[in-house]
Amino acid sequence: MATTQLLSTVEHREKLPEGYERPESDRPRLAEVVTDSNIPVIDLASPDKPRVVAEIARACRTYGFFQVTNHGISEELLEKVMAVALEFFRLPPEEKEKLYSDEPSKKIRLSTSFNVRKETVHNWRDYLRLHCHPLEEFVPEWPSNPAQFKEIMSTYCRQVRQLGFRLLGAISLSLGLEEDYIEKVLGEQEQHMAVNYYPRCPEPDLTYGLPKHTDPNALTILLPDPNVAGLQVLRDGGQWIAVDPRPNALTVNLGDQIQALSNGAYKSVWHRAVVNASQERMSVASFLCPCNSAVISPARELVADGDEPVYQSYTYDAYYKKFWSRNLDQEHCLELFRGQ
Numbered sequence: 050m051a052t053t054q055l056l057s058t059v060e061h062r063e064k065l066p067e068g069y070e071r072p073e074s075d076r077p078r079l080a081e082v083v084t085d086s087n088i089p090v091i092d093l094a095s096p097d098k099p100r101v102v103a104e105i106a107r108a109c110r111t112y113g114f115f116q117v118t119n120h121g122i123s124e125e126l127l128e129k130v131m132a133v134a135l136e137f138f139r140l141p142p143e144e145k146e147k148l149y150s151d152e153p154s155k156k157i158r159l160s161t162s163f164n165v166r167k168e169t170v171h172n173w174r175d176y177l178r179l180h181c182h183p184l185e186e187f188v189p190e191w192p193s194n195p196a197q198f199k200e201i202m203s204t205y206c207r208q209v210r211q212l213g214f215r216l217l218g219a220i221s222l223s224l225g226l227e228e229d230y231i232e233k234v235l236g237e238q239e240q241h242m243a244v245n246y247y248p249r250c251p252e253p254d255l256t257y258g259l260p261k262h263t264d265p266n267a268l269t270i271l272l273p274d275p276n277v278a279g280l281q282v283l284r285d286g287g288q289w290i291a292v293d294p295r296p297n298a299l300t301v302n303l304g305d306q307i308q309a310l311s312n313g314a315y316k317s318v319w320h321r322a323v324v325n326a327s328q329e330r331m332s333v334a335s336f337l338c339p340c341n342s343a344v345i346s347p348a349r350e351l352v353a354d355g356d357e358p359v360y361q362s363y364t365y366d367a368y369y370k371k372f373w374s375r376n377l378d379q380e381h382c383l384e385l386f387r388g389q
């Protein structure tokens with residue numbers, strides 16, 4: 050595919066180009082979405098640690114999503130990350146072409162939509178996908194334009210990884226497990242980043258930035274655009290709710306692997322990104338992923354005596370391959386790993 054298919058290289062003013070319009074039955078119905086101010090906001094600097102763990106437990110059971118404040122990553126760094134990411138997408142087309150690929154297994158690539166080789170309808174998103182761990186191995190291949198990109202993004206990656214480990218510890222405790230339980234199971238965790246750019250869209254009612262999906266990894270930490278909402282989360286009962294970005298907060302969601310490890314107690318929730326006609330939007334998603342050989346199965350302590358675990362044991366490698374062999378918005382990938 051030629052780079053001209055990157056959305057960020059052309060201004061689309063009047064109509065969606067061919068291939069982006071969803072059928073009537075699969076549109077975002079933006080007028081029906083509500084903004085829910087109840088999405089939990091958890092202050093990680095609170096001295097009352099048991100309370101933080103209890104709040105995490107409640108957020109994971111009911112929403113699968115929460116926002117964290119006082120997370121230890123400075124406002125200044127968050128601003129720099131957003132600014133340098135935007136600068137990247139503003140580079141001239143010939144500069145972006147150097148990094149373009151639609152091969153999902155490529156560890157550093159600029160791409161568009163989700164999986165253009167498989168999907169039948171495209172999504173209104175360009176994204177830069179970066180593998181981030183070990184940093185020394187991958188940073189040399191990251192974009193060297195803008196000049197500050199590598200330094201700012203690698204500083205952010207290191208800090209977000211530490212935050213992720215803290216959260217995984219709190220999530221383990223909130224399940225009644227040892228604090229290091231999840232970290233031990235996941236092994237030497239991989240870390241990936243998706244720097245998402247959603248240009249202004251002429252017909253936002255007809256398409257998605259990203260259609261509904263769950264994340265295949267363990268934990269996702271999202272730096273949302275502070276000025277433009279676009280992330281929406283599905284509640285039980287089928288209501289889509291818009292997450293209102295809070296200044297300096299990071300949005301956390303559980304991936305499929307935490308749902309499996311928790312024996313289904315915690316949910317990897319469907320979410321999607323919608324676009325709008327008046328403003329471009331960015332987000333930077335950091336994914337903590339089990340190492341490929343990690344064996345994922347429900348924690349024994351969470352399977353009641355006499356019950357069978359909800360999910361089979363599998364390696365993360367097998368799960369990840371299955372996830373990428375499908376379309377993003379098919380049934381929950383974890384359903385394919387249910388116990389017999």
Ligand SMILES: O=C(O)CCC(=O)C(=O)O
Pocket residue numbers: 243245259264271273279280320321322331332334
């Ligand atoms: O842009 C967003 O708010 C959501 C991004 C997302 O879900 C993803 O990158 O997987």
